[in-house]
């Protein structure tokens with residue numbers, strides 16, 4: 001099924017279980033990039049968020065612009081009409097040749113990414129359309145080195161990520177490959193996906209090639225892994241994981257590799273309670289409703305910097321990381337509206353990153369969201385993040401040992417215990433504001 005069931009860990013994969021490395025646990029924020037031939041039409045209906053759109057409407061009115069190759073093939077869909085009218089019903093692969101990446105500069109993209117305070121960066125290497133952003137084995141020229149951008153985009157991203165001092169991950173669509181499988185368009189959650197051994201070995205060779213060439217720190221699989229590849233064999237998923245952990249001992253893999261193994265769980269848009277427990281999970285979403293750039297998205301569809309920061313703080317306060325996606329334009333530029341949100345997150349992190357980077361849950365969750373408050377803990381402090389200024393009454397005073405140590409950034413502020421709370425005088429601060437209390441000298 002397309003949607004997630006709780007993956008089982010078969011015995012054959014138990015050998016890969018390991019503690020979660022601190023570099024991932026403490027990262028708080030990662031940045032995703034979806035970029036491909038779909039970035040040329042960059043067209044989808046901004047229907048709504050995953051989880052908020054009825055499943056029976058999802059596929060014909062898919063807000064994920066990176067699904068264009070599927071949506072355009074659904075009879076009568078608005079995307080099909082758009083494709084006929086604007087692109088004359090041309091073959092999807094024309095977009096690969098039309099994709100020039102003429103303004104692409106990996107270092108420029110990574111400068112914006114690093115300025116957000118993110119600890120890792122993950123580009124798509126092969127999305128569901130099967131086009132690879134490096135000269136992957138078996139792709140017979142259907143990749144960005146032989147056609148379109150005529151560049152190893154993954155190599156460019158890997159080098160720029162390391163130069164910027166971030167960890168590097170690779171997204172790989174294991175569960176869907178519409179080119180390889182040649183299946184009809186997906187219109188329902190349980191429509192078939194490629195499961196045969198030929199595809200499993202093809203995909204295995206891609207993952208091995210990515211490991212050998214780019215030494216990624218994260219393998220971010222999507223949907224699931226072809227069932228035939230889960231079984232033992234020379235090109236099994238177990239062999240790929242073995243190769244990965246040999247080459248990258250402190251590497252991590254997500255939970256979208258079928259019934260096998262994961263280092264961290266993932267949720268997408270919807271906050272899935274079953275996944276978001278403990279301290280080894282990540283919530284991913286676009287800045288808007290789509291991962292691929294969608295030219296139809298306007299301000300109303302995008303998270304503002306303020307909303308993105310509240311999401312980041314909420315996720316970190318519950319033990320997770322936020323993986324926030326940029327949909328690059330075909331030219332390689334970051335869409336202006338998305339750039340504004342990213343810059344705003346960076347401004348906030350420069351003020352209050354000490355409350356989220358390297359932070360973990362402080363303990364109990366707040367009773368309600370009025371007023372909104374989230375607590376985190378770092379080695380030497382407890383942080384209360386509130387979204388208001390003026391006299392703020394923090395509940396649960398027993399979370400705080402010594403209110404006289406209250407600080408906002410570097411500035412000491414007055415805080416006094418009142419009945420059932422701690423009153424802090426928050427004035428002229430960037431909101432959401434992190435009020436920090438030292439827990440030891």
Ligand SMILES: C[C@@H]1N[C@H](CNC(=O)CCc2c[nH]c3ccccc23)[C@@H](O)[C@H](O)[C@@H]1O
Pocket residue numbers: 002003004064066067222223224255256266267268284291
């Ligand atoms: C990051 C995004 N992932 C989508 C696939 N994700 C989903 O179908 C969400 C549901 C889901 C499938 N397998 C899972 C495993 C763990 C958590 C959620 C899912 C892709 O379809 C989408 O284009 C984009 O790449």
